[in-house]
Every structure is written in structure tokens, then in C-alpha cells.
Amino acid sequence: MxxxxxxxxxxxxxNPFWLASAPPTDKEYNVRRAFEAGWGGVVWKTxxxxxxxxxNVNGPRYGAIWGADxxxxxxxxxxxxTDRPLDVNLAEMTRVKKDYPDRALIASIMVPCEEAAWKAIxxxxxxxxxxxxxxxxxxxxxxxERGMGSxxxxxxxxxxxxxxxxxQYYDRPVIVKLTPNITDIRHPARAAHAxxxxxxxxxxxxxxxxxxxxxxxxxxPMIGGKGTHGGYCGPAVKPIAMxxxxxxxxxxxxxxxPISAIGGITTWRDAAEFIALxxxxxxxxxxxxxxxxxxxxxMISGLSDWMDEKGYASIEEFRGMATPNVTDWQYLDLNYVAxxxxxxxxxxxxxxxxxxxxxxxxxxxxxxADRTFTVKDDECVACNLCVxxxxxxxxxxxxxxxxxxxxERTGRVVSGDYSNWTVHPNNPSAAAAQ
Amino acid sequence: MASSxxxxxxRPARLSAAExxxxxxxxxxxFDAHEAAVAADRCYFCYDAPCMTxxxxxxxxxxxxxxxxxxxxxxxxxxxxxQNILGGMCARVCPTETLCEEVCVREVAxxxxxxxxxxxxxxxxxxxxxxxxxxxxAARTGKTVAxxxxxxxxxxxxxxxxxxxxxxxxxEARPKPGGLNEFGIAAYKSTDGxxxxxxxxxxxxxxxxxxxxxxxxxxxxxxxxxxxxDAVFLSIGLTGVNSxxxxxxxxxGVRDAVDFIAELRQAEDLTALPVGRNVVVIGGGMTxxxxxxxxxxxxxxxxxxxxxxxxxxxxxxRFEQDLAASRGVKLMFxxxxxxxxxxxxxxxxxxxxxxxxxxxVRGTGETVRVLADQIYKAIxxxxxxxxxxxxxxxxxxxxxxxxxxxxxxxxxxxxxxxxGGDDLTVTAVAEGRDAAEDIHASLMG
Numbered sequence: 001m002x003x004x005x006x007x008x009x010x011x012x013x014x015n016p017f018w019l020a021s022a023p024p025t026d027k028e029y030n031v032r033r034a035f036e037a038g039w040g041g042v043v044w045k046t047x048x049x050x051x052x053x054x055x056n057v058n059g060p061r062y063g064a065i066w067g068a069d070x071x072x073x074x075x076x077x078x079x080x081x082t083d084r085p086l087d088v089n090l091a092e093m094t095r096v097k098k099d100y101p102d103r104a105l106i107a108s109i110m111v112p113c114e115e116a117a118w119k120a121i122x123x124x125x126x127x128x129x130x131x132x133x134x135x136x137x138x139x140x141x142x143x144x145e146r147g148m149g150s151x152x153x154x155x156x157x158x159x160x161x162x163x164x165x166x167x168q169y170y171d172r173p174v175i176v177k178l179t180p181n182i183t184d185i186r187h188p189a190r191a192a193h194a195x196x197x198x199x200x201x202x203x204x205x206x207x208x209x210x211x212x213x214x215x216x217x218x219x220x221p222m223i224g225g226k227g228t229h230g231g232y233c234g235p236a237v238k239p240i241a242m243x244x245x246x247x248x249x250x251x252x253x254x255x256x257x258p259i260s261a262i263g264g265i266t267t268w269r270d271a272a273e274f275i276a277l278x279x280x281x282x283x284x285x286x287x288x289x290x291x292x293x294x295x296x297x298x299m300i301s302g303l304s305d306w307m308d309e310k311g312y313a314s315i316e317e318f319r320g321m322a323t324p325n326v327t328d329w330q331y332l333d334l335n336y337v338a339x340x341x342x343x344x345x346x347x348x349x350x351x352x353x354x355x356x357x358x359x360x361x362x363x364x365x366x367x368x369a370d371r372t373f374t375v376k377d378d379e380c381v382a383c384n385l386c387v388x389x390x391x392x393x394x395x396x397x398x399x400x401x402x403x404x405x406x407x408e409r410t411g412r413v414v415s416g417d418y419s420n421w422t423v424h425p426n427n428p429s430a431a432a433a434q
Numbered sequence: 435m436a437s438s439x440x441x442x443x444x445r446p447a448r449l450s451a452a453e454x455x456x457x458x459x460x461x462x463x464x465f466d467a468h469e470a471a472v473a474a475d476r477c478y479f480c481y482d483a484p485c486m487t488x489x490x491x492x493x494x495x496x497x498x499x500x501x502x503x504x505x506x507x508x509x510x511x512x513x514x515x516x517q518n519i520l521g522g523m524c525a526r527v528c529p530t531e532t533l534c535e536e537v538c539v540r541e542v543a544x545x546x547x548x549x550x551x552x553x554x555x556x557x558x559x560x561x562x563x564x565x566x567x568x569x570x571x572a573a574r575t576g577k578t579v580a581x582x583x584x585x586x587x588x589x590x591x592x593x594x595x596x597x598x599x600x601x602x603x604x605x606e607a608r609p610k611p612g613g614l615n616e617f618g619i620a621a622y623k624s625t626d627g628x629x630x631x632x633x634x635x636x637x638x639x640x641x642x643x644x645x646x647x648x649x650x651x652x653x654x655x656x657x658x659x660x661x662x663x664d665a666v667f668l669s670i671g672l673t674g675v676n677s678x679x680x681x682x683x684x685x686x687g688v689r690d691a692v693d694f695i696a697e698l699r700q701a702e703d704l705t706a707l708p709v710g711r712n713v714v715v716i717g718g719g720m721t722x723x724x725x726x727x728x729x730x731x732x733x734x735x736x737x738x739x740x741x742x743x744x745x746x747x748x749x750x751x752r753f754e755q756d757l758a759a760s761r762g763v764k765l766m767f768x769x770x771x772x773x774x775x776x777x778x779x780x781x782x783x784x785x786x787x788x789x790x791x792x793x794x795v796r797g798t799g800e801t802v803r804v805l806a807d808q809i810y811k812a813i814x815x816x817x818x819x820x821x822x823x824x825x826x827x828x829x830x831x832x833x834x835x836x837x838x839x840x841x842x843x844x845x846x847x848x849x850x851x852x853x854g855g856d857d858l859t860v861t862a863v864a865e866g867r868d869a870a871e872d873i874h875a876s877l878m879g
Contacts, residue, residue, distance in 0.1 A: 068475040348539040351481030371484070391478050392543065 002307035003314050004300060006040065008280045009173035009198045009258055011131040013040035013104040016271065016315055017299050020262050020283035021046050021108035021134060021177075024293075026082055028092035031105075035096075037293035038300060041104025043201075043283060046081035046136045047089055049111040049121060054080045054143075060221035063210030063230060072290050074236035076208045078221060078228055080142045081110050086124070093128040106175065110136040110148050113158055115165050122170040132173035135162060135197075137188070138204020140181050140231050150204065153179035156191035163195025173198040175260060178244075180237075181207050185244040186251045193254050200248065201260035201283060203241040205231025234286035238264030242277060246326045249278030266295070268302025275315055276322035330421040337401040337414050338382040340364070340375045346395035347373060353386035353396060361385050377408040439711065439735035443779075444687060444808050446708045448733025454704045457731035461622040461757075462526075462552055470556040473549045474502040478539060485534035485550055490856070491518035491864045495534060495550055502557055510557035512568045519593045519867070520586055522562055522632050523615050524860045525555035526623045529720075531753040533860070562631070567638035572599035574641070577877045580605065580663040582650055585613020586859045587669035587849025589636055590866030591873075595667075596641035598874045603663070604642060607649035613671060613849075615859065617696040620724040621704075622731070649819075656821035660844055665873045668831065668840070668847040669866060672815035672857075678716060680783075682774030691715060691725035691812035698728055710808025713737045714783050716771055717812030719749035725810045726763045737763045738804055742770040742788050742795050771809075772801060780809055817851055827853040838869030846873055 004015040018041035019025050019034055026045040034042055048054055056079055065074040082089055097105045107130045111117040125133060137153030144151040152158045159176060166174045176192035178185060180203040192200050207229045209219045219227030241263020248254050261279030265271050266287040274282050287295050312318045342353070342365075349371040357365040364379035365386060375386075387396045401407055403416035423430050439448060449457070465473060477499040485495040493514050501510035514521035530536075530551040538547030561568065577600045581588045584606035592602045610616055615629040637644075648654050650670060659666045675690045677683060687710065701707045709732040715722045718741035730737045739758065741748055744767045748755060755765060769785040776782060783806040786797040817829055825832040825841035830853040833839060838846040848855075848865030855861040 069472055070475075348543040349480075349484070350478045350539040351483075352478060355481035367482075371482075 002304045002312060004040075004304055004307075006281050006315055008104070008260065009132060009175070011041070011104045011106075011173065012102070013281070014038075014102060015040035015296075015300055016275065016281035016303075017296050018042060018104060018106075018260070018281060018283045019288060020285040021106075021136065022285040022289075023077075023079060024285060024288050027084065027089075028096055031092075031096050032099075034288075034293050035100045035103050038296045039103070039293065040281070041106065041131075043106040043108050043134050044089065044093055044130070046108040046110045046139070047086055047121065047125070048081050049117050050086050053083045053085055056080055056083050057223050059223040061230075063208075063220045064234075065210055065236065072286070073234060074208075074210065074232055075234040075286050075289065076205065076210050076230035076232040078141050078230040081108075081136070081139070086121075090124055090128050093130055097129045097131075104132075105130050106132045106134050108134045108136050108177070110139070110143060113147055113152055113162060118162065118165045119169050122166065126170060126172070130172070132175060132198070133166065133170060134175040134177050134201060135166060136177055136204075137162075138177045138179040138202075140179060140205060140207045141229060150179035150181050153177075153188055153204070154182050156187050159188050159191040160195035163192055163197045167196045175199045175201050177204055177262075178202040179204045180240060180244060185247050186254065189248040189251065189254045189257065193257050197257075199258035199260055199280070200254075201262055202248070203237065203244055203263045205233045206237055206240065208232035233264065234290075235264040235266050238266075238270060242274065245274060245279055246277045246323065249320065249323045250326050265299075268299045268306060271299060271303055272306060272318075273322075275319050277326070278320040278323045280315075280319065332420060333418050334421065334424060335415055335417055335419045337407045338398040339377050339380045339401060340382060340384075340386050340396055341399045342373055342375060342386075342396050343394070344372065346392050348392060348395075349373070350391060352389045352391065356385050356389045379409060381409065439733055442711050442807065444708045444710045447705045448709060449705065451703075451705050454732070458621050458625070458704060458728075460625050461620070462555075464559060465549075465552050465556040467556075470502055470507075470553060473553055474499050476540060476548045477503070480539055484537035484539065485548075488533045488537045489517075490533070490858065490860045491521075491524070491867070493517045493521065493554070495554075498557060499548065499550070499553055502553060507557045507560050508566070508568075510553075511561035514554055514558055515561075515568055517867075518860065518863050519590055519636055520615070520632065520859065520863045521554055522558040522635075523586070523624065523629065524863065525551050525558055526628070527615075527619055528858070528860050529751045529753070532751045562635050565635075567635060569593075569597050569639055571597055571639060571641050574601065575599040575878065577601070577664045578603065578662075579665045579667060579873060579877075580659040581667045581669065582654070582659070583607075583613060583669035583671055583849070583851075584611035584633070584644055585669055585671055585849055585862065586615055587852075587862035587866035587869075588613070588667065589633060590863040591667045591669065591846075591848065591870040592642045592866075593636050593639055594867050594870035595873060596639045598870070600641070600664075600874070600877065602642045604644040605648040605654060606644055606646050607652050609646050611644055613669075617699055618692065618721070618724075619695070619699070619859075620728055621699055622728075624699075650821050651819040656823070656842075656845065664844075664877055666845045667838070667866070667869055667873065668821070668845065668851060669849040669862070670817075670819070670847075670851045672817055672830075672850045674816035674818040675811060676813045676816060678771050678811055678813065680771035680773055682776070682780070685774050685776055685780045686778060687776070687780035687807050688774060688809045688811070691717065691721050691810035692815065694810055695721065695724055695728070698732075704732065707732060709734050710806075711735045712805040713808045713810065714804055714806040715739045715810045715812055717741065717810075717814070718743065718747070719812060719814070720754065722810075722812035723750045723754045723758050723763075725812055727758050727761050729808070729810075730761045730763055734808075736805065738766055738806075739763060740766045740769045740771065740783075740785055740804070742768065743790060744768055766804075769802065770795065770797065772797075774806070774809060775803070776807075780806055782806055783809060815850070820851070833865075836868055837872040838865055839872065 006016040021043040139149035143149040176197040261274035262283040498510040498513040535547035541547035612629040713729040715726040773784045831847040846869040849862040
């Protein structure tokens with residue numbers, strides 16, 4: 001069986017599955033249950049400064065969107081950082097870390113953007129023997145209005161500044177949690193790197209309104225007839241998170257900066273994908289909030305079995321393997337040609353590929369009177385839409401046209417020579433360069 | 435004292451009132467909102483959907499299921515009623531297993547179709563429960579149409595005609611409307627007086643009056659109607675019953691299955707309805723199944739369906755055959771009645787085994803006797819009192835496909851009495867609707 005033991009910033013955990021800083025890690029009771037269930041680590045729900053704790057609304061905090069069979073696909077929340085006193089949280093963290101020395105315990109922190117505030121809290125966190133800290137520069141709701149959370153994460157200079165304070169006043173690993181509510185994720189990551197952050201974690205949640213109550217004419221979750229944007233997470237945000245992780249992973253300025261990946265991780269496969277893009281571990285929240293802590297068991301068994309199948313003895317053996325294959329559009333091979341193929345044995349004749357292609361794409365699927373669907377190679381541009389709308393996995397596939405064969409759409413022989421947009425005759429820049 | 439299965443003869447109260455109520459409860463319980471949501475989520479919204487093609491009334495099934503999915507069941511109901519004003523009854527009685535659900539791509543994919551029938555019932559029931567009638571009449575045209583027979587075809591035609599602004603008079607020989615929806619069909623498919631409620635709901639369109647106790651040959655002639663109305667639609671059903679041609683057919687205990695079913699449907703108290711201890715039903719169609727299963731549900735000890743061909747030739751679907759078997763009905767194939775035995779009243783039936791030679795059934799000479807104090811004939815109905823002057827085709831009124839025009843100008847026909855179709859409620863509804871459209875076009879042309 002593959003060894004899932006993860007060394008992240010020198011912090012050892014029995015597996016790469018950490019619970020993200022969020023309601024599941026708000027207190028000792030939950031965290032003990034999580035560790036008993038098998039989670040490799042937790043990032044404790046974000047601590048605020050000493051003093052009267054923040055308050056939460058007394059109405060709904062969550063909104064959601066669902067797929068078929070009401071499967072939760074996206075969740076948003078308007079909950080703030082921990083609303084429990086700092087000393088209570090610190091005492092609990094101390095006890096839990098003592099009882100679970102083999103698990104990672106990270107303290108998430110969000111205090112005002114003043115050196116004194118950070119200088120005050122960091123020694124107290126250090127006393128808990130937590131393995132490290134995560135700077136919450138991500139929460140987009142509530143705290144951002146008070147100049148914290150994503151309000152910091154959207155200003156690279158602040159990120160660097162606060163990170164430097166933390167490195168100065170705290171001697172264990174510092175992870176900077178990034179907000180996705182920004183145009184180019186590389187800039188905050190570079191700022192964290194410049195501030196000597198040990199790692200970045202991303203993504204925090206995305207500004208969102210999940211639904212509008214059409215009777216009350218107000219957004220959900222609705223508090224007394226009003227609503228506010230919340231932070232969006234869950235399976236729906238995974239593609240956004242993966243792109244951001246990949247961007248940081250392949251950015252020469254941040255290359256090698258450890259990444260803790262967050263965003264819609266629900267199964268072992270999601271985790272493996274993030275790790276293949278360079279993440280050193282993953283953080284999970286929505287899956288646990290949807291299904292309970294037990295979901296980690298499938299993540300562990302699935303990842304371990306897959307690694308065995310592939311012959312990876314440890315996570316480091318495949319970490320980042322997909323990163324070199326993430327490139328810019330301009331470098332994609334324009335001489336690569338594929339065509340859709342429909343397996344008639346697997347086809348259930350629903351016709352969705354036909355409707356999609358005929359109405360919205362390239363009119364490249366033929367439908368016979370007996371509902372046999374076939375690809376017209378002289379029209380097919382291999383866009384993949386048919387694959388994506390087909391309800392039967394594997395029924396429609398994209399098959400590469402071998403070198404030497406004619407692409408019936410263009411009439412050209414597939415050459416097999418790599419050629420991209422940078423040298424394409426239609427590219428004005430390419431022409432200028434010649 | 436509770437009566438029992440074993441008591442001999444034809445007698446009531448074989449089961450307690452509670453047992454009867456349980457036995458005759460809805461065959462397919464209605465979906466609640468959650469069940470409907472889960473079932474609707476399974477629909478793939480197929481292109482040119484096979485289910486829609488298979489539906490004789492061409493209901494836009496993907497559309498109505500999507501409307502349920504999207505949380506607007508009223509829109510779904512309108513989509514259904516627009517094509518099939520008796521969509522509520524059809525949701526209950528259609529043999530979906532041989533129509534829409536048989537061709538559902540998820541039947542192909544997983545052996546479990548989207549439950550279209552139950553979803554249709556969910557949508558239509560919830561609208562009807564609110565008393566909402568989703569259509570209104572067009573301005574009156576001043577034209578009048580006579581509809582003969584208030585069964586599915588007649589009601590469907592009357593509604594469509596009234597909606598178009600015509601004044602419709604329906605003549606019904608029986609004292610209640612609904613035709614086979616009211617007097618045929620197994621009770622467990624149309625519970626709680628649904629047939630009557632559906633007619634009352636349908637009539638909300640306005641412009642339709644029903645005159646009971648009248649029909650062709652019952653106070654009316656076709657020429658009266660041709661004279662008095664701008665158009666005539668005949669939906670008179672099949673009221674004759676074929677005979678067994680077996681010795682002893684006249685003995686007490688031998689009866690037409692359709693009469694038994696009608697009596698059962700109209701019974702106020704099913705415990706008071708007599709049923710035999712040993713019931714044999716002759717036939718292989720839906721009527722045979724309905725008579726046999728309901729006999730069992732009333733408490734008959736032994737119920738046997740005797741069909742002269744093999745299982746695959748049976749008119750009743752495999753689902754219905756299995757339903758009968760699951761209720762304890764014994765299915766005998768390749769047997770035909772030879773003689774009904776007993777002194778005055780039936781006690782036993784002698785069946786002869788059959789074989790099919792060149793497509794024709796013939797006896798092998800080998801016989802078997804089955805105890806039978808009650809014997810139901812369910813071997814098909816025939817057209818009776820077809821008005822003179824109409825061409826007949828295969829024992830039915832000849833009509834043009836799609837329009838329902840008979841050989842006589844100004845006279846249309848549909849439902850079981852007309853040629854073509856499958857003698858299903860849903861087919862009758864389609865024929866009535868399409869004839870109404872053709873009548874409308876003719877009248878307004």
C-alpha cells in the first residue's frame with residue numbers, strides 16, 4: 001500500500017488530507033472527531049484578536065446550488081471568523097495538539113493590518129504548539145468590510161508586509177491563504193513569496209450570490225429580507241482553484257513555493273489532480289460539511305489504491321507531474337487533429353450529442369431514422385462538446401487522427417509536425433517577427 | 435364472522451372491509467414532491483425523444499419533466515393537457531411499459547426507465563387538486579357538434595371542440611360519463627372516484643352539455659343528429675361481447691368480464707360484491723387481467739386465466755401478466771374452453787390444450803378440468819348498433835387515419851368503435867382530439 005505520509009513544510013501528517021479553516025474546525029469537539037475519523041490535519045477556524053469576539057448573524061449563513069438528485073455542487077457562506085473567545089480556542093488547540101501529536105494542527109489567523117496586532121497574537125499561538133500558522137487573507141465577506149481577509153489579499157503590498165511581520169515574530173511555518181477574488185493570482189502569490197512565506201494555500205471562497213428569493217425579491221441566504229454576497233466553495237469552484245494553483249505552480253517567480261490546495265476537493269481524484277498540479281497537500285471543507293468527516297476514508301483508500309496501481313510509492317513521486325504540461329494557448333499544437341467517435345455499443349440514443357452539435361456547434365453529427373448517431377469527419381472540429389453532454393461516460397471519445405491520414409474537414413494530411421500560433425501565418429505578430 | 439376464501443359458491447364478504455380497502459388501494463402510489471423531484475432528475479431531455487414518439491397523444495414528455503425539475507408543475511400539467519386532456523387518467527392506466535417507458539433511453543441504459551407515468555400523474559394531479567382548468571374557450575363560433583358517447587374519445591373531442599368555441603352536446607346511454615374510465619379499468623388504477631372527478635374538471639371548459647340515457651338506437655338516429663348539428667362525432671365504443679362457443683355457456687356463474695368490472699367499479703361497498711371461490715377467466719387481454727386480479731382481490735381462493743395462445747401472443751403486457759401472477763392469479767396458456775360442467779350452475783370447466791398451426795389455433799384433443807364456480811368471458815368486444823350507412827372495416831367503423839372521417843360526410847368517429855388504434859384510453863383521446871381538429875377545420879373552412 002502506498003505511503004500517504006506527507007511532509008509539508010516539515011510538518012508531518014499521516015495523509016495529505018487536511019480540513020480547511022472553516023466551521024468543521026471551529027472547536028475541540030469537532031477536531032477530535034475529525035482526527036478520530038482519520039483526517040491528516042486541520043487548520044483551526046480563524047482566530048481573531050484578543051477582546052470581544054466577532055458576532056455572527058442569527059439567520060441562515062449558507063446558500064447552495066445543486067445538481068441532479070439535489071447533489072450539492074456549490075455552497076456559499078456568510079459566517080465570519082470564530083465567534084468564540086481567543087483564550088478558549090488557544091486552550092483547546094493546546095489540548096488537541098498534545099493528544100494528537102502525529103496530526104498537523106495549523107492556526108488560522110486574521111487580525112487587523114497593524115504590526116502590533118500580529119505581534120500580540122503570534123506568541124500566544126506559538127504557546128499552543130501548533131505546527132504553523134495560516135494567514136487568512138481570503139475571506140471575502142464581512143471581515144473584508146473591516147479591512148481584513150480579502151481586503152488584505154487583494155493588495156500584494158499588504159500581503160508581503162504582514163507576511164514579513166509573521167516571519168519576524170513567529171518561528172514556525174507561515175502559510176499565506178490567498179483570495180481568488182482578484183484578476184491575476186500570481187501577484188499575491190509573488191507578494192507572499194517576497195515576504196518569505198513558507199507556502200501559499202488557495203483558494204479561499206469566491207464572492208457569490210447563490211440564489212434570489214423571487215417572492216421576497218432578495219438574495220439567499222436572506223436575513224430579515226436582505227442578503228449579502230457570501231464566499232462560494234464546493235465542487236463548482238474546483239476548476240477555478242485548479243487553474244490558480246497551476247498558475248502559481250508554473251510561474252517562474254514562484255516556482256517551488258509549496259502550495260496547499262483548496263477548492264472543491266471531494267474525492268481522492270480531486271486531490272490527486274491538485275497534487276499533480278504541484279500541491280503538497282490539500283485542504284477540504286465542503287465535502288466534509290456535506291457528507292461528514294467519514295468522507296476522508298474514501299479519499300485515503302482511493303488515493304492509496306490509485307498510487308499502487310500507478311506504482312507511486314509516495315505523493316512526492318507524482319507531485320507536480322502535470323505542471324509542465326500546463327501551457328499557454330499559443331503553444332498548443334495546431335497540427336494535432338482529433339475526431340469524435342461514438343461507440344454504437346454504448347450509445348443509448350438519447351440524441352443529446354446531436355442536439356448540442358447541430359444547434360450549437362459544427363453540425364458534425366448525423367442522425368438516422370433509427371436514431372443511430374455518427375460523426376461527420378468532414379465537419380467535426382473535435383470540440384469535445386458531444387463528449388461532455390453525453391450521459392454515458394466513455395461512449396463518445398476523441399480519437400487522434402494518425403500522422404499520414406487526411407483530415408477530411410480540411411483535406412490536409414496530418415503531418416505530425418508540431419506547430420503553434422506563434423508561427424502561424426495568420427498571426428500578425430508571427431509575421432512581424434519574420 | 436369473517437368469511438373465507440374457501441367458502442363455496444359465488445358469495446360476498448370473503449374478506450374484511452380493511453383487507454378489501456388495502457387490496458384496492460392505488461396500484462402505483464402517487465409521487466410526493468420529493469419523489470417527483472428525484473424521478474424527474476433522471477430524465478436526459480433527449481433530442482426528438484423516443485418517449486414522445488411512442489406516446490399516442492405525442493405529449494412533449496421531456497418538456498413536462500423539465501418543467502417539474504424546474505419547480506413549476508403547473509407548466510408541466512399544461513404541457514400534458516395541451517396534448518391529452520385526459521392526461522390524468524392516462525397517467526394511471528396507460529401501459530407505459532409498452533409505450534413511453536419502454537423506449538426511454540434509461541430503460542436501454544439501466545433497465546429502469548424514467549417513471550414517466552407517475553411523473554405525469556404528479557403534474558396533472560396537483561393542478562386538478564387546485565381545481566384549476568388551464569384552458570379557456572375561444573369566442574363562440576355558433577356551430578354545434580353532437581358527440582355520441584362520453585368515453586375517452588368523446589370527452590377528448592368535446593373538450594377540444596368546446597375550446598375552439600363550438601357548442602357541444604354529448605349523448606351518453608349510461609347514467610354517468612366516462613365510458614370505460616368509469617365502467618371499465620381495474621379499480622386500483624382509478625381510485626377515489628377519479629374518473630368522475632376528471633370529467634367534472636374537464637367540463638369546466640364550458641360549452642359542453644351531456645344528455646344521459648341517449649344514444650344511437652336509444653332515442654336517437656344518426657340522421658337526427660346530422661340534421662340537428664353541424665357535425666357528428668361517434669365514440670360509441672364496443673358494447674357487444676363475443677361468445678365462448680363452449681357447451682354449457684348458459685349455466686349460472688358464466689358472465690361477461692366487462693359487466694363484472696362495471697359492477698365492481700360502481701359498487702359502493704366491495705365487501706358486498708359476490709365473487710366465486712374458483713374463478714376462471716377466459717381471454718388474454720387487459721380485461722381478462724383486470725377481471726382476474728380483482729376477483730383475487732375480492733377474496734376468490736383460486737383464480738385462473740385461460741388463454742388459447744402462448745404468453746407472447748397475449749394482449750396484456752408482461753407487466754400486467756406479472757401483476758396478475760404476483761396477486762396469485764394462475765396463468766394457463768394454450769388452452770381453450772370446451773365445456774362448462776355443473777348441474778345448473780357452473781362447477782368445473784373443461785379446457786382443451788391447443789396448438790397453433792399455420793397461425794390458427796386448434797385443439798390437440800387433450801383436455802384438463804379446472805374447478806370453476808365463476809367463469810368470466812373476456813374474449814373481446816364487438817361493435818353493436820353501428821348506424822346504417824357507415825362503412826365497416828374489420829368490425830369497426832371505417833375512418834381515415836389522423837382525421838377520423840367516416841365514409842359519410844359530416845360524420846366523424848374515434849375510440850374503440852373506429853378502425854385503427856390499439857383500443858387504449860390514450861389512443862381514444864388522440865383520436866377524439868384529432869377528429870375535433872378536423873371537424874373544426876371543416877366547420878370553419
